[in-house]
Amino acid sequence: xxxxxxxxxxxxxxxxxxxxxxxxxxxxxxxxxxxxxxxxxxxxxxxxxxxxxxxxxxxxxxxxxxxxxxxxxxxxxxxxxxxxxxxxxxxxxxxxxxxxxxxxxxxxxxxxxxxxxxxxxxxxxxxxxxxxxxxxxxxxxxxxxxxxxxxxxxxxxxxxxxxxxxxxxxxxxxxxxxxxxxxxxxxxxxxxxxxxxxxxxxxxxxxxxxxxxxxxxxxxxxxxxxxxxxxxxxxxxxxxxxxxxxxxxxxxxxxxxxxxxxxxxxxxxxxxxxxxxxxxxxxxxxxxxxxxxxxxxxxxxxxxxxxxxxxxxxxxxxxxxxxxxxxxx
Numbered sequence: 001x002x003x004x005x006x007x008x009x010x011x012x013x014x015x016x017x018x019x020x021x022x023x024x025x026x027x028x029x030x031x032x033x034x035x036x037x038x039x040x041x042x043x044x045x046x047x048x049x050x051x052x053x054x055x056x057x058x059x060x061x062x063x064x065x066x067x068x069x070x071x072x073x074x075x076x077x078x079x080x081x082x083x084x085x086x087x088x089x090x091x092x093x094x095x096x097x098x099x100x101x102x103x104x105x106x107x108x109x110x111x112x113x114x115x116x117x118x119x120x121x122x123x124x125x126x127x128x129x130x131x132x133x134x135x136x137x138x139x140x141x142x143x144x145x146x147x148x149x150x151x152x153x154x155x156x157x158x159x160x161x162x163x164x165x166x167x168x169x170x171x172x173x174x175x176x177x178x179x180x181x182x183x184x185x186x187x188x189x190x191x192x193x194x195x196x197x198x199x200x201x202x203x204x205x206x207x208x209x210x211x212x213x214x215x216x217x218x219x220x221x222x223x224x225x226x227x228x229x230x231x232x233x234x235x236x237x238x239x240x241x242x243x244x245x246x247x248x249x250x251x252x253x254x255x256x257x258x259x260x261x262x263x264x265x266x267x268x269x270x271x272x273x274x275x276x277x278x279x280x281x282x283x284x285x286x287x288x289x290x291x292x293x294x295x296x297x298x299x300x301x302x303x304x305x306x307x308x309x310x311x312x313x314x315x316x317x318x319x320x321x322x323x324x325x326x327x328x329x
Contacts, residue, residue: 001104001199003258009100009201013243014092015050020241023047024054025085033058033083033216037171037189038178039208046089046210049244056109057216058083060168060233065116068143072120082169082181082190082217089210090244097206098245099172099213103198106165106218107237108148115153115220115232118143124229125312131268146232148220153232161221166197167238168217168231170253173208181216183314184266186252190217191264191317192226192310195255203245203254213242224308252280255319262307262321270316274306277320289327299326 010016025045034041047053062083064075090099108114121138128134147154153161169181171188184191188204196202204211218238222231255262263284265276278300285296303326309317 012245018050020052022052036178039173043089057236084214084216086214087212093211098248099211100243102201102241104239109235115146115234125227164221168192171214172204173212175207201256226310229312260321262319266315266317273318277318281320
């Protein structure tokens, strides 16, 4: 990942030039996993900008589903899904700053690496939910237990998928609110964006002292929309590097890869999430790349790309992106 050397994180991060200290946030250190993201939980780790953290994450069901004969309605209690590691404190972070989270690697964890995908009553894109009221009966409950390794996801005898991991939920604490780990918003949250995997850097606005970073909900692979409500959910060993960018005024999460920049919006209805994402991308292009606002608006109508994160959660997530080739002076 040679491009990281020229990334925004490495150009502007206060810890970019220091030799990183590596921390390991184990399950034993974490002790209690969190289902809300906010300023009130006890920190589990303090790091300096530029440090590396190896994190042992649990799957979205905290290990409750182990067999294809399991019943999600019997074993899962909504909204206690997506257990989060953290909060991790970043030294020197204050409101108005940005935390950069570079995902370096994601490996399956455990002696029998596998993922779980399931259908949960009243949850998913093609069924009635608490937000989309229907008189129809819920769809059937189903559980798939899927063998995985660092190359493939062995869905069935017929179908083998590529192992393309990403982090489903990544957040900094809101200033005053505590938000459940299923809901994305401008703090980050359960965005379920497939681009947020190894080789990406996510930029999150700081609103609470120390930033209070939460992370969890690893996916071995996922299609656009996470249509049935769950991806291939698995326990991971996720390695990240964090840095601090001072006085960068952003309102919504942003993402950088080798080839593009992306702004991320979360809302209902889906078109409002798309509007937020494109508006924030236009502002980014104008403030940091010298574009006239209206020229950026018209240019994105020709070459902008949209990525659907999820449209199954309490709010839907969309990323709006532009190739870096169009940002060059």
